[in-house]
Every structure is written in structure tokens, then in C-alpha cells.
Amino acid sequence: MKIRFNQAGEMGIGKIIGTLIFVVVALALLPTIISSVNAGVNASTGTAKTLIPLITIMYVVGVLVGSIMWVIHEVKT
Numbered sequence: 068m069k070i071r072f073n074q075a076g077e078m079g080i081g082k083i084i085g086t087l088i089f090v091v092v093a094l095a096l097l098p099t100i101i102s103s104v105n106a107g108v109n110a111s112t113g114t115a116k117t118l119i120p121l122i123t124i125m126y127v128v129g130v131l132v133g134s135i136m137w138v139i140h141e142v143k144t
């Protein structure tokens with residue numbers, strides 16, 4: 068009699084490596100994003116000067132949410 072394990076909710080090593088590559092590449096681009104946002108802040112005036120730094124925060128939140136949603140999607144399928 069062969070023992071069968073419940074494999075629902077498991078991720079393969081390939082999917083984990085794919086998620087890590089996504090996060091590493093996204094965070095490697097972070098210094099470029101920050102320098103571009105700083106250049107935008109220096110070139111703008113008024114309300115835009117206070118809202119442009121939020122782009123960096125939204126980028127990091129997007130990377131985190133994207134990686135979490137990717138893991139959830141891969142676990143469900």
C-alpha cells in the first residue's frame with residue numbers, strides 16, 4: 068500500500084525561486100526609483116512636491132502585495 072500525502076497548499080521549489088527572483092529584481096530597481104523620485108521632487112512645486120515621494124512607498128507596497136498575491140495564486144493552483 069502506497070502512502071499518499073496531501074499536497075494541497077504546497078509550493079514547489081521552482082515557484083519559490085521565481086518569487087525570490089521577482090522580489091530581488093524589484094528591490095534592485097529601488098535605488099533607480101528613489102533617484103528618479105528625488106529628481107521629480109526637486110523639479111516640482113506646490114502640491115506635487117508633497118505627493119511625489121508617495122511613489123516610492125507605493126512601489127514598495129506594490130512589490131510586497133504582488134509577491135504575496137503571486138504566492139497565494141500559486142498555492143491555490
